[in-house]
Amino acid sequence: MANRTVLGVSIAIAIVAGAGVWVKQQQQEAIAQARLLTDSVGAVETLSGYDSLSAAHDHLQGAIARLENAPKFPRQSELEELTFLRSQLQVVQQKLEPEQKARQNYQEAITRAMSASQLVQNPPHPPAVWEEAQRKWQQTIAQLESIPQHSSTFAEAQGKLKGYRDNLAVVSQYVMRSHQAVELNNRGMEKIQAGDYSAAIVTLSQAVELNPALMEAYLNRGFAYAAMDSHQSALSNYTTAIRVNSSSPEPYYFRGEEYLQLGRFEEALTDYNKAIDLDPNRANAYLDRGLIHYQLDHLEKAAADFSKAAELLNHSQEPALKQLAFNLARDIRATLEVDPVETEQSATSSSMVAEEIEPEEPETIILYRQRRVKANYRSLPSTVTRSRSSSGSRSRSRSRSRRR
Template identity: 35%
Template sequence: MAIPQAIQSAGGIMVTRSDRSTSKKSRGALWGWAAILFLVLGAGSLATSAMSQAFEKSQAALAEAERVKNVPTVSSLVAVGQDLRETMAVLEKIPNVPGANYELAQSDLQKLRASLEEVEYNRQAMESLKAAEDLAMEAAVLVQNPPHPVQVWREAEEKWQEAIANLEAIPADCYVAQKSQEKLSAYRSNRAAIGKRVAIAQKAVKFSNQGSAKISEGNYKVAIQYFDQAVGLNPNLAEAYLGRGIALSELGNDRKAIEDYDRAVKFNPNLPQTYYYRGWSRYQLGNEAQALADYDEAIRLEPDYAEAYLERGGLRYQGELEQEAIEDWEKAAELFSDRGDLENYQIAQNAIAILQNNLELTADEFDEFDDANDANDAELAECEKLAESDSWPETCPPRDKIYVRRRRRRIRILDLPINSGSGSTGDTGKNTGSDTDKNTGSDRSFGSSGSRTRGGSFRRRRKRR
């Protein structure tokens, strides 16, 4: 009888195909374990050495984390944290197989994680301390060489407050808790001192703004008193020097006015109004070249400064630069029109018309013009004399009206006849109203919208011929 091919004899043992398959799987599993054992144990000294180094590094990292507690710095804590993470990454790869020291690795990992948590906790505290110290240094540097404008004091106060907030956020159980508390006390004292400086600077601004209001009323002597108080509290307040200079100029003391304008430039060289008003005073003293330079600078700082174009046009006309004068007056007219100032727009247009039509006044017309203004000046002088120790006399015209008439004497285009037949327009005077910024307390008086003179040097040049 033939033996089926599916059944074969092997030493008396019958082996089926299914038995051979199972045998192959068993041999594969054994080879797998053999490979693992070879990697963990069979790789011999290589595997053992790597694990040994990992455990040594673990102990070293834990020891370094303890050491930096004594003299912690942000950089040292960052370095220790990185070392702890690298060590943890190595130990986390050790498998849970016999002979791999898996339990020891897990024990060290637990210690490393706790140490890393403590290091990170204190690193954040150290960073808060470092940020507070940096802010304190910035605040201290900011207020060196006082006095300063109110904005500077406020900025310093804000830095101290931010530094205090950083210190207050530091936990009481961290490495630098005692040091942060010591600094917190000092920083609070510094903030209080700066707060007093802010109050003084704000008071100076208030006096300056009150002086500005008096200028708008034409009360120059009282305005000067307010400005004196302002610079007494804050000798670096540029706006107060500017205001006092304007008041002095209106009282006829252009030399003293220029001294104040110079101070204003020293403490704030970026105020275009200072150059504008100094240009006027320099022109009054016959320094046309310096006046022109001032108007140039005012326009450079504020390219839309319509009044500066109007004045510079007058000076350029006086210097025989008629085309440049027309360009300035056209620019002034455009800017006045854009902001709806029709009165000054008409003045600029009148200037252009006079120049383009080459109008001349007869000697009789000049005499008539001057006589009328001389009478107005005399009337105002008498009223101001009566008002020095009292309120504005009832027998005098309203202060603002006579003030406007007096200012017409300085307007060298306003009352000149022009071919177009349009009549003369009134002068609105200076717009030096005070507007204190509610957020910063800064003085924003003497805006460029306030024209001191209308028409530049045009009339004076005509009269000198």
């Protein structure tokens, strides 16, 4: 029994001794690895530049982590080592932070510069695009100018600044031209309001010469041409406006209105359909499309459009127009309720020619033709808004024969 006890004690001592040796080895390896990492850093006081400081930061963090994770650490000697390394890391962090900020500003500026360049590719562009590009270049330049001279990124930033300032100067010229075009557009609108359509066309032509992407100028010039009965020129301007901005409902609405005036109902219907797809909340578009459907004998669709217009006008400040839309829908539905067989028999008994019956148009249709409401002209933001008044309407009444 005594021998067994002695043997057990001996084994325990051997295990403890072995563990001690292993711990000592691990401690020595941790110290060696930590010193190897810190030796590669050198004197942190003399370090500069983003890359050098980043590498030193990583090495010091690695050395500290190696010591902190060594078994049975820290002892007094290692505590002193850790304290020294942490102080070195703090020095590096203080020097690295402004370098990181400078590098971040530089990278953000480069990204914004690329965005500004892409924004103005494939001109012409509307004023808002040039203004956005101008803002981006201004922000880019300001961000590069904020990089301190002692930063390692300073030279790179300075190398970009000259080209970026040149780009800003070019874009600023386009911004100035686009603003001048807006002013000319507004003057043209004023001349339209005064009834001086020839002078308006001259002024609006100057506007599109300065900025060929100014959709509103084409719409206004188209209106001026139409007022002078130059309908092909009006249609051409509206079509150009569509090419400039196919996502706006305005040019489709105006071209459709012109087709409607010319009696080209199928083409008018196509444009009104597109305008309503792009802006489904415009009551006037439904009123006009309802009239087109009526002209094409699409009475159910006409009634539906007039009803939709009345619904949209429910909370408007035009109660008379709302009532007219309601009456239009009512009268068209009343027409639909007439029995065509009964009507023809009645016509025969009255010795009328049954093949072609000339019905009376609903009075509301005649009334709507007389007071067709025009769409508002929309000028650019911060400019004077003009609208097409009913007294200046180009609408003309049309009589036609229809079968019941």
